[in-house]
Amino acid sequence: MSTLEMATWAAIVVLVGGSLGVFAWFLADAIRWLRSHPSRRRRAQDGARRHGS
Amino acid sequence: VTPVSALDLAIVLVYLGGMLALGAVVATRITGFRDYFVAGGQMTTPLLVCTLVSTYYGLDVLFGGSEVAYQDGVVSWFFYARPYYLAIIIAAVFVARRLKRIDALSLPDVAARSYGRGTQAVIAVASFLYSIPLMAIMGIGVLLDLVLGIPFFWGVLLGAGVSLAYTLLGGLVAGALTDTVQFTLMCVTLGIAAAIELNQQGGWNAMAAALPDTFFDPMGTYPVWVLLVFGLSALSVLVEPAFYQRIFAAISYRAVLAALGIGVALWAAFDWIVTVLGMAAAAAGIEADPRYALLIVTLDALPIGFTGLFIAGVIAVAMSTIDSYLLIAGGNLSYDLFRPLFKPQIGDAELLRLTRWMIVVAGATSIFFALFFQSIVSAWIFMATMLISAAFVPLMASLYLPRFARPRAGLAASLGGFAVALGFFVAVHAFGSFNDEWGTQIWVVVVRGTEVQLWQEYAVLAALPVSALAFVIGSASGGPASPPKMHGPATVSALEPPAHGNLP
Numbered sequence: 001m002s003t004l005e006m007a008t009w010a011a012i013v014v015l016v017g018g019s020l021g022v023f024a025w026f027l028a029d030a031i032r033w034l035r036s037h038p039s040r041r042r043r044a045q046d047g048a049r050r051h052g053s
Numbered sequence: 054v055t056p057v058s059a060l061d062l063a064i065v066l067v068y069l070g071g072m073l074a075l076g077a078v079v080a081t082r083i084t085g086f087r088d089y090f091v092a093g094g095q096m097t098t099p100l101l102v103c104t105l106v107s108t109y110y111g112l113d114v115l116f117g118g119s120e121v122a123y124q125d126g127v128v129s130w131f132f133y134a135r136p137y138y139l140a141i142i143i144a145a146v147f148v149a150r151r152l153k154r155i156d157a158l159s160l161p162d163v164a165a166r167s168y169g170r171g172t173q174a175v176i177a178v179a180s181f182l183y184s185i186p187l188m189a190i191m192g193i194g195v196l197l198d199l200v201l202g203i204p205f206f207w208g209v210l211l212g213a214g215v216s217l218a219y220t221l222l223g224g225l226v227a228g229a230l231t232d233t234v235q236f237t238l239m240c241v242t243l244g245i246a247a248a249i250e251l252n253q254q255g256g257w258n259a260m261a262a263a264l265p266d267t268f269f270d271p272m273g274t275y276p277v278w279v280l281l282v283f284g285l286s287a288l289s290v291l292v293e294p295a296f297y298q299r300i301f302a303a304i305s306y307r308a309v310l311a312a313l314g315i316g317v318a319l320w321a322a323f324d325w326i327v328t329v330l331g332m333a334a335a336a337a338g339i340e341a342d343p344r345y346a347l348l349i350v351t352l353d354a355l356p357i358g359f360t361g362l363f364i365a366g367v368i369a370v371a372m373s374t375i376d377s378y379l380l381i382a383g384g385n386l387s388y389d390l391f392r393p394l395f396k397p398q399i400g401d402a403e404l405l406r407l408t409r410w411m412i413v414v415a416g417a418t419s420i421f422f423a424l425f426f427q428s429i430v431s432a433w434i435f436m437a438t439m440l441i442s443a444a445f446v447p448l449m450a451s452l453y454l455p456r457f458a459r460p461r462a463g464l465a466a467s468l469g470g471f472a473v474a475l476g477f478f479v480a481v482h483a484f485g486s487f488n489d490e491w492g493t494q495i496w497v498v499v500v501r502g503t504e505v506q507l508w509q510e511y512a513v514l515a516a517l518p519v520s521a522l523a524f525v526i527g528s529a530s531g532g533p534a535s536p537p538k539m540h541g542p543a544t545v546s547a548l549e550p551p552a553h554g555n556l557p
Contacts, residue, residue: 002261004257005256005257005258007325008251008257008326010322011247011321011323012247012322013244015240015241015244015322015323015326016240016241016244016245018240018315018318018322019236019237019241020241022099022102022103022236023099023103023236025098026099026100026103029100
């Protein structure tokens with residue numbers, strides 16, 4: 001396998017694996033944020049309800 | 054291009070609807086201008102990675118990079134793309150650290166702190182010109198026409214309209230959240246497309262055998278001056294409005310550093326795959342407009358279902374750029390031009406309302422130019438050159454040579470750079486002609502019997518030294534050492550503090 005071919009497969013792995021990894025990190029952060037701020041979440045829901053009515 | 058299936062079309066429609074829904078949800082959480090424009094300064098690393106990578110890479114990279122690779126091979130990665138990584142690392146290590154200490158919200162805002170309203174206005178105009186997402190909107194129109202058969206006019210309205218709608222609703226938070234989906238879509242679909250294409254061509258060696266040796270020369274066939282300009286254009290990273298906005302939106306300097314480190318690895322991989330797909334199109338003998346070679350070779354290779362994902366991915370590449378730059382262009386008009394020049398005491402709610410109107414103005418301007426000037430191939434070069442020429446010297450001096458950063462020096466440097474770059478472009482277009490071989494405007498002048506080719510790309514080579522010289526003269530000529538107090542109670546720091554916790 002030539003250097004350029006190896007570079008190409010490495011780039012595919014970085015692009016697919018890296019982007020999915022970052023997206024999973026973002027989701028984990030988002031879930032942690034929602035769990036750790038119940039009061040904020042309640043306030044946001046109340047605000048949205050008031051906004052809707 | 055083969056017509057897309059109903060499944061592929063459904064995937065694209067679900068994607069567009071999802072982006073709008075996300076914008077509507079985020080709109081309920083916006084409480085003030087700082088929330089809207091820099092996400093309350095609470096963005097964490099993964100969100101920064103997604104928004105930086107997807108925003109900075111638009112159709113100009115996807116189609117521009119593959120165009121160079123289709124015509125010249127690996128030079129596309131080595132000279133068209135690689136200088137940017139060095140500039141990004143410099144920006145991450147040096148510039149971002151200093152910017153994070155400044156209480157500013159935008160690129161012209163940084164200039165205002167050292168030089169006052171005049172320089173801020175010139176840089177705001179250059180930033181506005183740079184930020185009009187003309188190429189992305191034109192690209193999305195061409196793309197929807199090419200792959201879905203939607204007429205260019207309606208494609209432009211649909212692509213720009215959806216991006217405009219969720220940006221108007223949710224500002225940077227909506228932009229960044231949609232960026233997470235867009236970032237993942239564009240990276241995964243491009244990676245899978247490259248793997249399938251390489252496999253179909255019988256591996257790298259079979260593809261390489263079908264290409265001339267010059268395709269594997271890192272310097273390609275470009276003149277050395279053009280390679281120098283490619284390298285210099287990477288300086289735009291150091292004065293990039295979206296980059297500045299995201300630094301101000303980041304929760305900490307460490308988050309910026311980590312995001313840019315990860316981003317460089319992803320950008321390098323993305324560029325290499327774009328280069329390989331451009332070369333694959335050439336190896337497959339595809340006869341097409343070089344800009345769309347990547348699109349054609351990939352759509353021919355992908356199976357049903359993946360095609361829809363890939364189209365959504367390419368639309369995502371354009372939309373992530375459109376939303377971010379519409380927000381910045383709108384902010385340039387309201388926050389950086391109207392507020393300091395006409396109403397320094399503007400309230401937070403009024404500023405937020407005005408910014409949303411200015412985003413509509415920026416969107417309408419972009420759509421107008423995209424519809425009426427469909428053949429502006431050099432628009433991006435012009436926009437980037439104007440920004441570098443007007444902003445690079447004064448901004449770097451304000452960060453690293455604050456003793457010399459006097460208002461007069463900033464104004465002279467920004468105006469001088471802007472005027473020379475504009476004059477150079479006007480002259481090359483007035484006296485030169487379009488060169489089909491290189492695909493650019495060239496003015497041939499004869500100096501002592503020798504022909505000298507002045508490419509429009511060389512404008513930055515003339516403007517930057519003039520801007521630097523104007524700065525030195527302006528600084529040496531004296532004048533006040535700092536700008537007069539221009540920020541009243543409604544300044545950035547007095548705008549409402551963030552109302553929510555750290556954004557993931």
